[in-house]
Amino acid sequence: MDRQKLISTLKIIAMPTAYALVLRLLFGVSTWNGIFNMMSKTFLFFLPTIIGALSIYFSNIEKVRNLGYRIMIPWIPVFAFFFITLIFFIEGWPCILMILPIFLIASSVGGLIGGYYKLRKNDNKIYLSVLTLLPLFISPIENFIGADSTPYKAYTYIDINAPADKIWSNVTRVREISKEQDKGWLTNLLNFPRPVKAELNFEGVGAYREAIFTNGLVFHETVTEYIDKKKMSFTIKALPHEIPLTTMDEHLVIGGKYFDVLNGTYELEKLTEKTYRLHLYSNFKLTTTFNFYASWWANNIMKDIQNNILQIEKQRAEKQ
Structure with a gap:
């Protein structure tokens, strides 16, 4: 590769990556959260779009004429950006995995937009200048409007071939769960704390239940409705100040x-004389400007936790 091609290739990758890193650091300053915020549409959608447009702007026009090039090349600086944030501990693996699909799609859209103006041979510098400055103007407006706080429900169930009293004893109090028994594939993939045990001080309204997870995560639960061997409802409270900083990404803290x-x-x-269906559902809320996307992840994470617990309770009840 000659010097000119090397410089051109570096521009295509390095310039968009550098721009993304600058915005990540700017949006990550905690004292500026009222103006710039990572948990925003501006960061999640506009940033990768601009990455895509920049990578095409610095590309050779002959290559830009190829549609596949305009769609795929923007992915290279996206992966470079995530790699740098990961190795320097700027961003955690779970967050990267969650936002990667958005970044890839939005960067391709940016590549198509950049290609449109590049092929029209207009004054690309004007369009590029406006595009790169957009996040600095849009983010304060988005923060001023504020985020939506939306409730959601995660519902799961499992059928168990065991007597009601055996099932219920494993519901109210969950004995210690070994790592081998933990089958929560999504939470394990995201490196979330895994369930350890649940303790209940007595059976009835007003009882205190403690659901303990690894790495210091504890759900403090108060029973609000109790019908023996039929129903138990409880409030759930996780106290962020109890959770060590290394336990969860700051943007995912429960x-x-x-x-x-x-x-x-x-x-x-009760389904039959020998079979019962155990239902478990939880209500949670999200407060972001992109709940339409965050809710998909949150709902699947909650279902993964619940299905994992239900499977353990089934195995133990049937084994007893």
């Missing part, structure tokens, strides 16, 4: 400003 679990309910339904 009980934090973006994601909180409100309450849960177990219901035991």
Whole structure:
């Protein structure tokens, strides 16, 4: 590769990556959260769009004429950006995995937009200048409008071939769960704390239940409705100040400003003389400007946790 091609290739990758890193650091300053915020549409959608447009702007026009090039090349600086933020501990693996699909799609859209203006041979510098400055103007407006706080419900169930009393004893109090018994594939992939045990001081309204997870995560639960061997509802409270900083990414902390679990309910339904259906559902809320996307992840994470617990309770009840 000759010197000119090397410089051109570096521009295509380095310039968009550098721009993304500058915005990441700017939007990550905690004292500027009222103006610039990572948990915003501006950062999640506009940034990768601009990355895509920049990569095409610095590309050779002959290559830009190829549609596949305009769609795929923007992915290179996106991956470079995430690699740098990961190795320097700027961003955590779970966050990267969650926002990667958005960044890839939006960067391709940016590549198509950049290609449109590049092929028209207009004054690309004007369009580029406006595009790169857009996040600095849009983010304050988005923050001024504020985020939506929306409630959601995660519902799961499992059928168990065991007597009601055996099932219920494993519902109210969950004995210690070994790592081998933990089958929560999504939470394990995202390196979320795994469930350890649940303790209940007595059976009835007003009882205190503690659901303990690894790495210091504890759900403080208060029973609000109790019908023996039929139903147990409880409020759920996670206290962020109890959770060590290394346990979860700051943007994913349960009980934090973006994601909180409100309450849960177990219901035991009789299907046949030997089979019962154990229902478990929880209510949680999200407070972001992109709940339409965040809710998909949050709902699947909650279902993964619940299905994992239900599977353990089934195995133990049937084994007893």
